[in-house]
Amino acid sequence: GAVVSQHPSRVICKSGTSVKIECRSLDFQATTMFWYRQFPKQSLMLMATSNEGSKATYEQGVEKDKFLINHASLTLSTLTVTSAHPEDSSFYICSARVVGGPQHFGDGTRLSIL
Amino acid sequence: AQKITQTQPGMFVQEKEAVTLDCTYDTSDPSYGLFWYKQPSSGEMIFLIYQGSYDQQNATEGRYSLNFQKARKSANLVISASQLGDSAMYFCAMRGRLKAAGNKLTFGGGTRVLVKP
Numbered sequence: 071g072a073v074v075s076q077h078p079s080r081v082i083c084k085s086g087t088s089v090k091i092e093c094r095s096l097d098f099q100a101t102t103m104f105w106y107r108q109f110p111k112q113s114l115m116l117m118a119t120s121n122e123g124s125k126a127t128y129e130q131g132v133e134k135d136k137f138l139i140n141h142a143s144l145t146l147s148t149l150t151v152t153s154a155h156p157e158d159s160s161f162y163i164c165s166a167r168v169v170g171g172p173q174h175f176g177d178g179t180r181l182s183i184l
Numbered sequence: 185a186q187k188i189t190q191t192q193p194g195m196f197v198q199e200k201e202a203v204t205l206d207c208t209y210d211t212s213d214p215s216y217g218l219f220w221y222k223q224p225s226s227g228e229m230i231f232l233i234y235q236g237s238y239d240q241q242n243a244t245e246g247r248y249s250l251n252f253q254k255a256r257k258s259a260n261l262v263i264s265a266s267q268l269g270d271s272a273m274y275f276c277a278m279r280g281r282l283k284a285a286g287n288k289l290t291f292g293g294g295t296r297v298l299v300k301p
Contacts, residue, residue: 113293116289119287
């Protein structure tokens, strides 16, 4: 089946650091990937849609300059949290959709900013 | 706009019994897809089952079945013969088919299921 790999699974870093999270589709090509954020005991909130070869589409209220998305190839999208602060601590999870199929998710990244 | 509502924040189920998780939705799209995902405590999202709005039959995948009632705008998940490993959060989600929807998934608030031995 379709496999999405997300790395790293856990990050702990100091305030002010920029953190990059990678999302790879391992056995299929994904022109579109999605980035979600999930707070404890809450549902997933879509942050942005990552489009291969073009700019990401951000949801309302998501800061583009804060959450940089790059989708340089058909199998890789990256999310960079720039100058991270404690309020950015959260669970970030990506997904990619197989054409004609469901979205498959990575295992998520737990980000903790001290 | 699309909206998914899961009214059960949490529920207990006895091992080997069946459980029904409620999901209602609202959309103006004439065509849409409905999904259920399982999220264990480890965090990964596991795809369980899919129902297309024009599918004539309710979807089934092993112990999972989807009770789709289009007129009521409901897509309840039924888990039969519950196992301890079924303890997790369960999310109902919808994807519109119109281009404007952008293949985005809209998630419900989730239902936490705890299976008791």
